[in-house]
Amino acid sequence: MLESLQRLGRKGLAFFQRLGRGHILLWDILAGLSSLLPRPHLVIVQVYSVGVLSLLIILVSGLFVGMVLGLQGYNTLVNFGAEESLGTVVALSLVRELGPVVTALLFAGRAGSALTAEIGLMKATEQLSAMEMMAVDPVKRTLAPRFMAGFISMPLLAAIFSAVGVLGGYFVGVGLLGVDEGAYWSQMQDNVDIYDDIQNGVIKSLVFGFVVSWIAIFEGYDCIPTSEGVSRATTRTVVHSALAILGLDFILTALMFGD
Amino acid sequence: MTDNDTSLVQIRDLHFSRGNHMIFDGVDLEIRRGRITAIMGPSGTGKTTLLRLIGGQLKPQTGSVVVDGEEVNTLRLGPLYQLRKRMGMLFQNGALLTDMNVFDNIAYPLREHTRMSESLIRTLVLMKLEAVGLRGARNLMPSELSGGMARRVALARAIALDPMMMMYDEPFTGQDPISMGVLVRLIRTLNDALGLTSIIVSHDIAETCAIADDIYLLSGGKVVAHGTAEELDHSDSAWAQQFLKGEPDGPVPFHYPAPDYFDDLMSMQEAGR
Ligand SMILES: Nc1ncnc2c1ncn2[C@@H]1O[C@H](COP(=O)(O)OP(=O)(O)O)[C@@H](O)[C@H]1O
């Protein structure tokens, strides 16, 4: 009894210590962002590996999600004779929800896990220590550019996901199921609002990009520097990111569309 | 502060522990300028930890670490980084940056800390590579290097900024006899040619004794013996004799602390582990 209480206490303490370290690291990273201004190439290289290399999975997934939305939306709408609204349904689902959320989940799996593993291995092979001993701050030099790249890439990827998804819905709805082409686009144009829908979707993707990059970088930086430690940290990145994304999505949706 | 003229690093009454595990329990050390000082002790005594304390990556609980007149443990980050530019450290496995080739690894500290032109950097990098005999390997990636080559590249990187001192973390471990010989000679010649002060952390007795001017033996969080190789050979410390001769049992027991063997075997049924 006492023992399990002790264990609970230790777990709780460890949790709060990690939380504290996570916030200290975030603070250091944010403070280090200004040092990137004179050296934009550090960020650009990372945007390539974090963002550009994630493009393929985002494009393919976006296309399929859009096609499924087209199919499901059509099957429901046609019962009410409202298949003209398919464009609205597809676009709103993507821009408000699926674009940011699915992109963030894929981003955590593709880019977040890679970031954690890379930073964790740099720690395990003493590269981060070596930088410190060369009087180079690894937080500024390696972590801040990666964080910035994740933050920039995520909304762009989400936008691409939504755009490709709209095309996927178009192929299925208009191309295969015979929805009127003019109706598909004009309904979409009329009913998707730049502030209510698009802006809110962009805010979501910015928040997700921030959180996923933070989790991925922290897990790598804080991992136990062994191969097992790195593999566990990588798993934690994906799991914690997914939970954070879905939880935050609910909160953000309630705040944005709640009334 | 008169010590400052002859000794580059002074460690006084150093205490350091991780959790409940006491690693240093009152260590006093002096690293003299221009010399090669060896710090020896079995694995896990905290040799790497000691180098990290000197480099300011870890802070002692009590005691002080003074490097070139500056107290490392109270230094703010800015001055600490300035001090580190004058320290070179060779990590146990090289710790080369894996996303750059050999040339860029050595150019890295120069590019980070100086505004030299690329052509000047090229000249300097080639000079450092020539010193470690790897000028021909400049385009290889770290993954293409053998362990000994990686260490030599890391050595070239560590001396890129012409430091005042070099710290070597187990430079001989896992080396074949030839690269061992190469490293031994390199450490000595670099120390003398560049006017460095060197600290070698190691448990390879023969190689280390061959080049060290001054040897400290660490055990159980304390300095157990100190002197030149000859002095230690004739030392009457039982511990030093066991360590230097490599005897399996003695003051350092063969067994990790454990409950009585018989009791342990018999308690299997109850505990299940
Ligand atoms: N990051 C760490 N966290 C906890 N304990 C550590 C850590 N690094 C080293 N230790 C412990 O500190 C002791 C000294 O380690 P180290 O300085 O690496 O020894 P050496 O280099 O002499 O083999 C060891 O007992 C090791 O288990």
Ligand SMILES: [Mg+2]
């Ligand atoms: Mg060590």
